Amino acid sequence: MKHRMNISLRRQIDRYSFQLLLLGAALIAVLPFYWAMTLSIRDPMETFTVAGLAVPFVQFQPTLANWIEELSVGEAQRALTNSSIIALGTALGLMVLGTPAAYALARFRFRRPSNQNLILWFLSQRVLPPIVTVVPVFMIMRQLHLLDTRLALILVNITFNLPLVVIIVRQGFLDIPIELEEAALVDGANHAHVFWHLSLRLAVPSLMAAMLISIAYTWNEFLFALIISSRDAVTVPVHMAGAAGTRGIQFWFVGVRVLMAMAPPVILAVLAQRFIVRGLTAGALKG
């Protein structure tokens, strides 16, 4: 009897220790977001006078003044517009370029080079450190008179995300039962027709995953935005870095800008959680 109780007690402890570990990790994951929020609604005078966790209403009277001030700055608005246009333009370009390639690699057989080598070739772009192409891309964009344009940033972001899109969407096509497509082909449809009317529609979840992930990555991209944009095409991350550079790091504005920058990709991640987990793991486990 006593023995049995011990086992059940041990199980309880086991269970709760796992729970606690996960809960602790989850709290640490969220804490910095909370900290940014409480910084952003604090009066600048109170930046360093409020101690510890800085709970709004309890330890200080929150204010929206910092938000209003930051969002009324022309550069901040322009950065938000630029980042949105660049992210959406990139997603559109990726859809057009990446989806057919993903379909080809899922459904057609290539001999020389083989499908496997083609996939690895696409994948190899992802592991190339981006710094390697920074200088040449800068020179090319200068030659093309594309420096400080949104188009240039759309072009480089398509390049970065193309492998990811090809891998994730290819997996999506592979998951469609091939019998459906074969039946349509037997009925006399050609491959382009099957692709457009059948496969593309069935692969929507993986397309969504690929698009959302590349929108988030494009929104977050910093290195190339930093070298290509100087005024007209400045994105949110570059705006953040620039503002801190000229005015010093003002905590209250840092709080606002951090949340402003992080909100779109983080909200996308939460909304599309199921897709993203699947996309990331398909992209990683299967290549």
Next chain:
Amino acid sequence: MQPRTRIKLLFLLPAAAWVLVWTIFPFFYGLWLSLFHIDFGGEDRFIGLDNFKRFFSDRNALNAVKITFLFVLGSVTVQVILGLLLALAANRPLPLRGLVRTMLILPLFATPVAVGFLFFTIFYEEGGLVNGLLSIKVPWLSSPGYALIAIIIADTWQWISFCFLILLAGLQSIPDDVYEAAALETRNRWKIFWHITFPYLQPTLVLVILLRITEAFKVFAIPYTLTRGGPGNATLVLPMYAYRAGMRFFDFGYASAISFMAFVLVMLFIIFLFRSIRQAY
């Protein structure tokens, strides 16, 4: 050409051409540039391998190699171990598992530049979150050692969920009957982990480690904003050093050479990576 051949090329070629134009061409163009002394306004001068020779006698460059290695080693080790621990904890039915997972995913897509600035305020020595909350006085940003640790912590905060998610998916793909069979043999959890879970998980684990290593070698935004490479050169990783040479000193030839050295270092790991995932196709 057969219609079938034509259509499959039509589907694949645009993407393949894109990669050729925007990745392969810049890659070789960069290699070509690294053989020159490039002078804005003046003539470019062909100098052969001098930029690479300079790299090996440049104390700051060699220091950047060391810092990069320390960063990669530190952050990948911590992230994989903690990610595995969390994945093991979450690989069972638990109340609130969905909520906890959502919370853990949040940092993964947070803008790295913003992460850098945010952790600047968190590690700020007077009135920052960490020192304030724990009532300690750690010189997070002014001591070289702690500055590197601060960067590793910020990077870990962001990437731990990547390790967690992939390892959890790996754990969940282990068939239940394997565990049931093992339960007949022993109740020792450690034994089950070591003899069942670990061998099954090994390919996933290797993949996660290699993906994180190649990703960690790209680190730029977090040190750029959190420490600006300092104090001194204590957190000046290779990508930042190359960026500085190119964009601040306009020494494009040397910047290209530094970038290629970063590429050579990461290549070593990439070869491993490809070998281990080749079987997946």
